[in-house]
Amino acid sequence: MKDFCEVLEHLYKKVLLGATLENDNQDYVFYLNPVFSGQDDAIATSSECSHTLGFLDKCQPCSVNLATTSVAPVCLKRCFQTSSAREILLLQLTVTKVMLTRILSETEFHAKEKYREIIHILLKSSDLDSKLTSMFQNSDKLLSHMAAKCLALLLYFQLKEKITLSNSWVAFCQKNLFECSESDKIVYCLSTLAVVIKEILKDTCSQKTEILKQFLMPFDSHFEVFYNSLFSQRFGNCQDATKVVNTLICFLELLELLIASRIHLESQFTCQRILFLKPSCVLDVITWPVQAFVKRKLIIFIKKCLLCKVGEDLCRGSVPAFTPPDRHLDVDMLALADAVLQAVDLGLLRTLSVHGKPSRFGGGEVPPGSEPVSVPDHVILRAASLLVVKSLEIKFQNCPSANEMKGDLQKFMSELLTFLEPHVQPSPPTHNPCEWLCRVFIEQDDDMVEAARATLGIYLKLTRECEAPESLTQEKEIWDHHTHENGYNPHCIFLFFLKNTTYLWTQYADQASASLAPRKSPWGPFRTTTHP
Known part of the structure; x- marks a missing residue:
């Protein structure tokens, strides 16, 4: 692809390597700012492209010499004619996601500061988190998935930078958790929340307790409402069983992370104890007519809870010494054990x-002509x-x-x-x-x-x-x-x-001995040769 895409591709390669960017921040913001109406399937339409072109004509960057060749703003129209707006949007999300990853990882100081300034400008000038949230409504699964991944890292960046989370995003999550609908929006909402908590648990910073508190506080009561709604519904009466299963899988992952957060945060939120307060709700899923892998995941999840091994592969380092003991843990574990035995x-x-x-080596499928075992x-x-x-x-x-x-x-x-x-x-x-x-x-x-x-x-x-x-x-x-x-x-x-x-x-030992034993040569016995 030409022009606009070439600039984004060149920027992607530089950010991927963690290289320092030389141009003005506004130039990069211009190319990374997604412009679309947010309506389903509207991104690739000609009317949407016209709207985007109109916006870009008004917001030309001061200097756009970001690639090896000069790119003039007049070439932007040809870019939209030769490539899909969807591809450009996906590339913008990819570059933003990699830039956020670089900020949150070990990167050269000057390069990281440049990336941080660009993201700050994007947040202030373009309402980026609201735009990403609106992509959840798009039927393009890849676009929605990329938006969710990008938004999760953006939210974690805001938490670490002590930037107040967007009211529109908080309201969006609260609304979907409260309604417990069978739409794709709740799946992306749950997966975004899970990724943010996962990033917090993986981080080694000393402020993770405060970050967790700040993040969980707006959703505590809504998690309980969603928990009750999800597990009280009758699976056989659902209009779309696949969406319910997807929602259930995403929520089980989120529930596991919430329980794991008890290791690093004093249990003061109901959402961290909801499984132990109402364990029979989750165990009832085993009686639902769902696929075997769902029940398998659930059984393994409960096993981890009983062994206190939830999230052990995410939490780096030991539990902080200043963390107060969880006074509810013994009571909660007994409640879960009683519920399991009752079930x-x-x-x-x-x-x-x-x-x-x-x-089998190469997969588990039965070869043609063989009987399944x-x-x-x-x-x-x-x-x-x-x-x-x-x-x-x-x-x-x-x-x-x-x-x-x-x-x-x-x-x-x-x-x-x-x-x-x-x-x-x-x-x-x-x-x-x-x-x-x-x-x-x-x-x-x-x-x-x-x-x-x-x-x-x-x-x-x-x-x-x-x-x-x-x-x-x-x-x-x-x-x-x-x-x-x-x-x-x-x-x-x-x-x-x-x-x-x-x-x-x-x-x-027998196998090792057999493998080391001398084998008879088809050309006769082995002969010892000496080198001069």
Whole structure:
């Protein structure tokens, strides 16, 4: 593309390298300022191009020698004739996004200051955030996606620069969260909010607590309204099931980030606790007629919450020393554990689809002429197992009744082992119920450690509450039988762990020996040659 696009492309290359810009800031603002009406599919029309050309003719830059060749304002009309206005707009968004990324990352000081000045001018002179918000209404998915990504970085830039967020954007998000519509606008709104929180969590600055407070405050009550509306609706009655699923996936990601923010901010907002205050709403999604991957994502999300590992891949560094302890955390974790056990009692495990595709090199599709092989989804098996044992451990920490603990343990472990039996071969009950842990978690070390720790916590709690006198050997035998029968005897679990890992190491050693053994040459035995 020529002229206007060449200038943007040249600018993109310089910003991508983090190079210092030499021209006047107003020149760059002229080329980066998106001009459009904001109506759906209006960008590429001839009338819109005419409107844009009229604006550009009135706003000619002082000097436009930004590329290697001089570009005159009169060439702008030819630019719109030879290239789509959509392509220009996408290029403008790309350059702005890269410039914001450069500002928020490690870039040479003078280049970063130049980029910062340009963005400041864009915010003041062109109402950039409002223009990006209006792109959410466009049917062009790529354009809407780029606008959301660009807006998220722009919002985070404003938070770091202590610039008040646009009232129009705040009102736009509040309106869509309150209405909980099935439009694409709510999806882009949720994804924008998620990206901003993600950037805050990834940042290593000392002001992230204040930034989080400033960002969450306008939306706290609206998140609760949206949470209630989304999970109270009946999936089968929705007009567009795909949009509901997209909204659900985006909100689960946002919910995970809100919970992760509790690590760096004292829990004073309801939106950070909403899952724990009303956990049954989220667990009910498993009974919805949605795709298996949605339920899979949900189960993994709840598992992370119970293990307190939400957002661990985003939060850099340790928790600040000045962060006050979360006084609600123990109560919230107990509420979530109780809700999970109640759902399991109502048949949660029986509603899970655990049939996956076998993994093959190059993909998981079945080759032509081959019969499909049904294999269990071990991710679901591990997550569901951790849901049960971790919930039991949390509940037992707050349960003083030994008889109640014994009854719950027998009921829920029996439910779990029955759930695992068809998918773990050979099934643990035919050998020893304690073998289930090694067979389920043998391919995932961190989950195995968490499961072993939870079962050990259950064992220790029950041992201390139900410890029998030394003389009552019969009671001790009954107690040992109870621990084996329910698959949580730590001594037995450890022995099975050694057995399985020894087998794996033996297999590995055999394979290594076979690969290092000399092979017979098709041309005769190997001969040793000496070099002069």
